Amino acid sequence: MTTVATRPFSVCVYCGSRHGSDPAFTEAARTLGRLIAERGWRLVYGGGRVGLMGEVADAALAAGGSVLGVIPQRLEAREVGHTGLTELVVVPTMHARKQAMAEAADAFIALPGGLGTLEELFEVWTWRHLGYHDQPIGLLNVGGFYDLLLGFLQQTEASGFVDAGQQALLQVQADPQALLSQIAAASVISTRREDFSRI
Structure with missing residues (x-):
């Protein structure tokens, strides 16, 4: 599995700053955080x-994992910056946040979330399609949360705006363990890292 320098394999997780209406979302976040830590x-x-x-952060920490958080100054109060992390980096802008997170990651996973989660998922997926990186991208479809979105993406393919190859860049699973196993397998062939400051 490809890593950078001596740091552990790193998974960037995008998810909501709210819990959402279904307790399954919270359980999935906890499970994902724990499993990431248990894999080292x-x-x-x-x-x-x-x-x-x-x-997701608390679960990873409770399982003995290492957690890097990146938060913009403007959102530190609103999102309540986590002071118990292995490392918390405060950056000036949202662009700096996304760049720092991408540069620290070997893979990307989206949990249920709102506008920010969707924007981050589509951005990193677009970067992959355009060849700026080759890290795997996963979507944790908890309780069918993303079913309508995935259906719409099929419509965009049928309408000629997205092709099957682009769709295949996104790995979708409902089970956190299965998704992490897919990410691990895909990461074996991931070799190229981009300077995300140039995007």
Whole structure:
């Protein structure tokens, strides 16, 4: 599995700063954080203590994992910057946040979330399609949360705006363990890392 320098394999997780309406979302975030730590991997995420963000970080920490959080100054109060992390980096802008998270990651996973989660997922997916990186991208489809989105993406393919190869870049699973196993397998052939400051 490809890593950079001596740091552990790192998974960037995008997720909501709210818990959402289904307790399964919270349980999935906790399970994912724990499993990342149990694999000896590092969690990279948005640095907040609230919502699913806080749940995935707390679970990874409780399992003895290493957690890097990256949060913009403007959101540190709103998202309640997590002070118990292995490392919390405060950056000036959202662009700096996304760049720092991407540069620290060997793979990307999206949990349920809102506008920010969707924007981050589609951005890193677009970067992969354009060849700026070759790290795997996973979608944890908890309780069918993303079913309608995935259906819409099929419509975009049928309408000629997305092709099957682009769709295949996104690995979708409902089970956290299965998704992490897919990510691990895909990471074996991931070799290229981009300077995300140039994107």
